[in-house]
Amino acid sequence: MRLDDLRLSDLLKFPPDGGVIRFADRRALIVDADALGTLRHELVDLLGFGAARAILTRMGFAHGWHTAGANRELPFTDPQDWRRAGGRFHRLQGQVDFRPVPPEDRDPLALAEALWPDSYEAEQHLQLLGRSTEPVCWTLCGFASGYLSRAFGSRDDPVFCLESRCVGKGDAVCRMVARRASEWGPEAAHLADALNHRHLDHVLDFAAEALRSTEAKLERSRRALARAVPDTDPSGCIAFSEPMKRALGLARQAAAVDVPVLIEGESGAGKERLARVVHDESPRAAGPFVPVNAGAIAGTLLESELFGHKRGAFTGADRDRVGLFEAASGGTLFLDEMGELPLDVQVKLLRVLQEGEVRRLGENVARSIDARIVAATNRDLEAAIAAGRFRDDLFYRLAVVRIRVAPLRERKDDILPLARHFLGLARERTRKRLHDIAPAAANRLLAYGWPGNVRELQNAILRAAVVAEHGTLEETDLPEELRGTAVPRRAAATAPGTFATLEEVERAHVERVLDAHEGHRAAAAKALGISPATLYRKLRRFHPK
Numbered sequence: 276m277r278l279d280d281l282r283l284s285d286l287l288k289f290p291p292d293g294g295v296i297r298f299a300d301r302r303a304l305i306v307d308a309d310a311l312g313t314l315r316h317e318l319v320d321l322l323g324f325g326a327a328r329a330i331l332t333r334m335g336f337a338h339g340w341h342t343a344g345a346n347r348e349l350p351f352t353d354p355q356d357w358r359r360a361g362g363r364f365h366r367l368q369g370q371v372d373f374r375p376v377p378p379e380d381r382d383p384l385a386l387a388e389a390l391w392p393d394s395y396e397a398e399q400h401l402q403l404l405g406r407s408t409e410p411v412c413w414t415l416c417g418f419a420s421g422y423l424s425r426a427f428g429s430r431d432d433p434v435f436c437l438e439s440r441c442v443g444k445g446d447a448v449c450r451m452v453a454r455r456a457s458e459w460g461p462e463a464a465h466l467a468d469a470l471n472h473r474h475l476d477h478v479l480d481f482a483a484e485a486l487r488s489t490e491a492k493l494e495r496s497r498r499a500l501a502r503a504v505p506d507t508d509p510s511g512c513i514a515f516s517e518p519m520k521r522a523l524g525l526a527r528q529a530a531a532v533d534v535p536v537l538i539e540g541e542s543g544a545g546k547e548r549l550a551r552v553v554h555d556e557s558p559r560a561a562g563p564f565v566p567v568n569a570g571a572i573a574g575t576l577l578e579s580e581l582f583g584h585k586r587g588a589f590t591g592a593d594r595d596r597v598g599l600f601e602a603a604s605g606g607t608l609f610l611d612e613m614g615e616l617p618l619d620v621q622v623k624l625l626r627v628l629q630e631g632e633v634r635r636l637g638e639n640v641a642r643s644i645d646a647r648i649v650a651a652t653n654r655d656l657e658a659a660i661a662a663g664r665f666r667d668d669l670f671y672r673l674a675v676v677r678i679r680v681a682p683l684r685e686r687k688d689d690i691l692p693l694a695r696h697f698l699g700l701a702r703e704r705t706r707k708r709l710h711d712i713a714p715a716a717a718n719r720l721l722a723y724g725w726p727g728n729v730r731e732l733q734n735a736i737l738r739a740a741v742v743a744e745h746g747t748l749e750e751t752d753l754p755e756e757l758r759g760t761a762v763p764r765r766a767a768a769t770a771p772g773t774f775a776t777l778e779e780v781e782r783a784h785v786e787r788v789l790d791a792h793e794g795h796r797a798a799a800a801k802a803l804g805i806s807p808a809t810l811y812r813k814l815r816r817f818h819p820k
């Protein structure tokens with residue numbers, strides 16, 4: 276690395292949403308210059324000009340001294356460059372600009388000399404204390420003195436920097452002259468006083484030691500804090516919104532008691548996630564968690580899946596099979612899409628739950644079961660009961676505890692934390708250095724309705740991450756349906772003033788639902804309330820070969 280190539284972006288490390296900022300690997304703060312000006316004002320008022328100058332000079336000196344020490348470790352192409360880096364650092368820190376004075380214009384005794392345009396300190400002094408009769412860039416001179424003392428000075432002969440001109444006393448630009456202490460006359464007496472090196476040695480050694488141990492302590496407490504306040508709940512659930520916090524709290528309470536739980540919520544809202552919490556935080560946590568999607572398996576097959584079968588029980592049953600009720604013994608059986616369960620299977624399930632035992636198809640032996648049932652549905656089961664499609668006795672047996680998972684659009688507080696979480700996962704999958712979500716993109720995420728809920732959000736973030744070109748996920752990286760108006764995708768292509776045809780709207784809707792279900796046709800067909808065959812016919816019509 277060349278000194279001139281040193282950029283602020285190489286030295287600054289910061290989490291995009293703030294927290295601990297590091298500059299050249301040390302903790303840095305963003306404090307506006309006015310606050311420092313106020314401090315200066317207070318010091319001058321309280322202690323007088325001389326004492327305030329001494330304090331601020333010493334503060335600058337300590338800063339310069341430490342910065343030089345840290346810079347020695349930077350990988351400069353010319354190993355001596357760290358000695359000359361002080362001015363550039365001043366500039367990168369935004370304190371003052373820096374222009375070296377060519378040797379022919381220099382004070383013959385000077386070790387270095389520079390013009391300092393844009394001194395924050397002169398600016399603040401003029402604003403709050405008015406024009407001075409003496410130079411006022413005390414922290415800047417202190418910093419330069421500390422830096423150059425470490426780079427070029429010795430214990431007995433440090434380097435002192437004074438201003439020969441200063442904006443604070445009415446000059447056009449500040450000008451700094453650095454000489455060895457032994458080369459200065461009485462004009463540097465106040466520096467010699469303030470920077471009495473025996474005193475300073477002690478201060479600096481003490482400060483360096485204290486700094487090291489404080490850093491180590493800070494690092495330890497930071498790690499402890501990160502454990503104590505993670506982004507997500509220990510269960511892995513992201514619950515920043517009130518509805519989700521309530522659902523999670525209820526799941527925890529239910530976990531402790533061995534009763535059936537019914538989780539209700541739209542597709543993709545995170546019902547299985549919550550079912551896992553019920554399992555993981557229950558006394559059955561060490562046992563198996565067995566999920567089964569009642570909507571994805573056809574009638575007879577579902578029975579044999581759930582209850583098992585004996586060899587020869589039906590055509591194709593070429594060996595004995597253990598059902599999921601038995602497989603979940605000692606653990607939890609998660610019955611997803613409960614509302615899709617055919618009535619005849621509902622009857623059999625009810626009997627199993629009432630009797631606490633299961634018979635494999637084609638077998639007469641009753642086997643007692645020890646599985647907790649957590650059921651989930653995206654249908655309104657009470658409406659299904661009213662319509663005669665769901666048995667009320669089964670419903671009451673399953674719904675001892677009912678937990679509702681709100682759709683994502685009703686818990687906007689979870690959207691960005693979830694999006695960041697998924698961005699982290701996408702970062703690993705795409706191996707891209709994606710750190711943050713641009714504000715415009717975040718607004719889009721918040722404004723969108725998320726019909727496919729958390730699953731759709733995860734897919735959208737992954738798709739955006741795939742096309743993103745920079746470290747930040749931009750609005751333009753988001754899938755089209757999020758960026759546009761509320762008009763569905765295909766219909767949006769229609770010219771203004773004309774209307775999309777019903778078929779265009781239907782096609783856009785079908786494609787969105789398919790997207791939300793990751794292209795899973797059976798699941799998309801369920802969500803659309805049509806049979807997979809109907810969906811297949813529609814897709815054939817939309818995409819004729």
Ligand SMILES: [Zn+2]
Pocket residue numbers: 394397410411412438440441442443449450
């Ligand atoms: Zn100045």
